[in-house]
Amino acid sequence: MGESVHVIIEEIKKGNKEKFLLIIDKMTPLINKYVRLLYKDEKEDMHSEFVLSLLEAINSMQYYKEDGQCVYFLSRALKNKFLEQYKKSKQHFDAEASVEDEFFTEISMDQPVYDDWLFHEDLKTMLLKTEGKQAVILWDIVFHEESDAVIAERHSVSRQYVNRVRRNFYNLLKENYYK
Structure with missing residues (x-):
């Protein structure tokens, strides 16, 4: 079965880095x-x-005499690292989503650009070209201005899928209006 964890850690602390x-x-x-x-x-x-x-x-461990405590300490260290990375990843994702949201607010319903009849018709045409869940999701995005999480829950899809539909739609709008 091999050496126990606390013995391996003790050897690492003594300088045997290969045991890592x-x-x-x-x-x-x-x-x-x-x-x-x-x-x-x-x-x-x-x-x-x-x-x-x-x-x-391992370098910060002070007590390493029992396997259970060593494994627990290392597991907690990995879990803390996961939580740290998850928060960073979430902040990065939220920052990306807010940049896309800022683009879309430029063409929101409250602004005069939206009142332009041609734009409104083009928007309807783009929405009508989509089918199934994508069409319903885009309708919620454009006209109800709901968050990805709310839309995803309502339509039983992942939040990432809703975000992908949103991004594809934004890219289509960019191609048609901001080139």
Whole structure:
């Protein structure tokens, strides 16, 4: 079965850095779980981040005499790193979404541009070209101005799908009106 975790950590603390690979091996399933849960593009970078957090956790450990406590400490370190990365990822995603929302507010219903009959007809034509859930989702986006989460819940789709529909529509509007 191999060496116990607390013995491996003790050897790492004494200077045997090659034993760190054994810890990585033991914690790989948890690392892979957290990497999968993040919706970041760079999975390999995220894996490296978690490995580094393991190394930092081992270097900061003061008590390493029992396996259970060592595994718990390392698990908590990985979980804290996941929460930190998730918050960063969410902030980045929200910032991207707000930039897209700012574009769309330029052509909202309250502004004179929307009152232009041709634009209104073009908008209807674009919406009529879509079918199924996309059409209903676009209708909610354009005329009800609801958040992605609310629309996703109502139509039983993911928030990412709603966001993708929104972005594709924005890109179509950009192509037609801002070239």
